[in-house]
Amino acid sequence: MARQILLVEDNQSNRELFVEILRLNKEYELHVAENGIQALEMLETFSPDLILMDIHMPEMDGLAVTRTIKSIPELAAIPIVALSALAMKSDIQSALEAGCIDYITKPIRIRDFLEKIAQYSAVRETQTSGCKEQTHL
Template sequence: MAKLILLVEDNMSNRDLFIEILRMHPEYELHVAESGLQALEMLESFRPDLILMDIHMPEMDGLAVTRAIKSTPELSGIPIVALSALAMKSDIKSAIDAGCVGYITKPVRIKKFMDDIKTYITN
């Protein structure tokens, strides 16, 4: 059975790249939200095995969405991995403090990205 991944990414170019990469792997079933608010709506009826969360989004950034998910008991066990172009230690710490289990910097290297996904989705 395929593992369910929710990708939350507002940037169309980044979103298309992640979709292309992940759809080459039939062991994953990809669902996509274009905003944090859309992700929260989807989570009302959908339980992914992993969430890939863009950090910098308008309206509600990825850290706020992560905190909202982690504060909801029925969602709090879903692992969330931050996606960001920022790689400062303080950025990574903020994501981990918000509840992310990992941090992937953009642009991604495809092999490392897929290795990271496998690690996060099986733990």
């Protein structure tokens, strides 16, 4: 069964690049949202194995979307990886505090990016009695 990945990216050229890279692996079924609001609407009908979240988007930024997702019990265990061109420690810390499990800076290194995607799409974190457990899919 294919691993479901939701890519949330407002920039068309970045979106096309990520789609091309991720479609190289036939194990992934890719869903694409062009903004945070569209992503939240899509999450009403399915629960992906991984969300790749652009941080800087108009209307609703990736941090707000991440906080919203993490506040919904049925979606809170989905790993979210932040994507951003900003690499300051404060930017990374803000994403982690919002609920992201990792932070990937753009431009990406394709090999490293694919390794992280494989790792995070195979592992889903769940909260049980306040303890984190890793469940392999």
